[in-house]
């Protein structure tokens with residue numbers, strides 16, 4: 335029998351992809367240069383040259399049978415070893431390859447963890463605004479997501495709301511910093527407080543409450559005085575879901591990892607549950623070619639100066655025009671308060687000026703729009719008069 339749940343997930347597709355598809359169709363009609371599509375978080379920068387050079391070397395020098403073979407489900411030992419060395423050195427947090435599962439990006443890592451640590455009826459706390467797919471992954475794992483809206487205007491954690499949401503059913507809490515869709519980085523003091531509350535709650539309820547750190551934007555930070563604390567060092571029951579999609583500009587290649595903190599009680603059992611979850615979801619292994627590439631590219635990054643320029647340009651202009659914008663330190667998004675309560679109405683008005691934004695309802699936080707600035711800087715410059723006219727139309 336057809337699954338109603340799966341059918342509804344498939345039919346109610348992510349709004350971002352819908353808007354982006356509209357952008358492509360509209361570009362075909364009136365020319366791409368006339369459409370200002372800020373909808374999708376698809377990096378516009380080329381991968382660092384080392385990615386291409388390594389691919390060429392692998393394709394010319396390596397035995398093709400070995401290069402394209404299935405790998406162990408957890409990933410190639412040499413690759414896990416290299417990632418473990420990178421984490422140990424970069425974050426001063428010792429891990430071995432036994433804690434690492436090489437995944438198809440952060441999405442797979444997240445889905446594996448939810449399936450591994452949730453039982454029917456469990457709850458997962460999401461700090462809103464959040465990545466649109468979290469509730470889908472949580473529900474697919476049989477759990478229920480509980481939204482906790484952030485504080486304004488700093489977009490940190492609302493601890494009163496958080497403590498009210500915690501219960502003996504809470505299996506996990508997800509943090510994402512730098513954040514999609516706000517670009518905000520959570521402060522160290524905020525994270526310390528979060529971890530202290532979780533430790534106390536774990537003692538009270540007598541079971542682990544896992545902290546899931548979703549980190550596709552960890553390395554996309556533009557302010558020198560901003561750091562992204564490494565959560566496994568603060569809280570033992572932590573998972574890290576990392577992705578190379580954005581920092582290497584290879585989102586279509588599907589590469590990331592799941593770290594199960596070795597400080598977690600029974601971490602080998604937890605790791606086994608994550609591996610079991612991957613197995614049930616049909617993940618055999620991620621791209622062998624890109625696994626082989628990774629050790630040579632671990633310290634490579636896209637040209638962050640372009641994103642920084644875009645951030646400064648757009649944030650500066652939109653605030654000057656009178657829009658209220660969350661202060662973005664990382665990722666490549668701005669979260670802009672809709673000048674009218676209905677963000678869809680604002681989205682439609684922007685659309686009538688060929689500016690495509692994403693209304694924030696699907697991020698669990700109505701009343702805003704997300705602007706993805708991983709687009710050509712020139713396009714941003716040419717979109718500014720449209721943003722200005724929009725602001726004026728609201729009397730900002």
Ligand SMILES: Cc1ncc(COP(=O)(O)O)c(C=O)c1O
Nearest residue numbers: 439440441465510514550577579
């Ligand atoms: C917050 C967040 N988490 C996870 C993902 C999934 O990324 P990946 O390509 O690594 O699966 C994204 C992608 O945009 C994201 O923004």
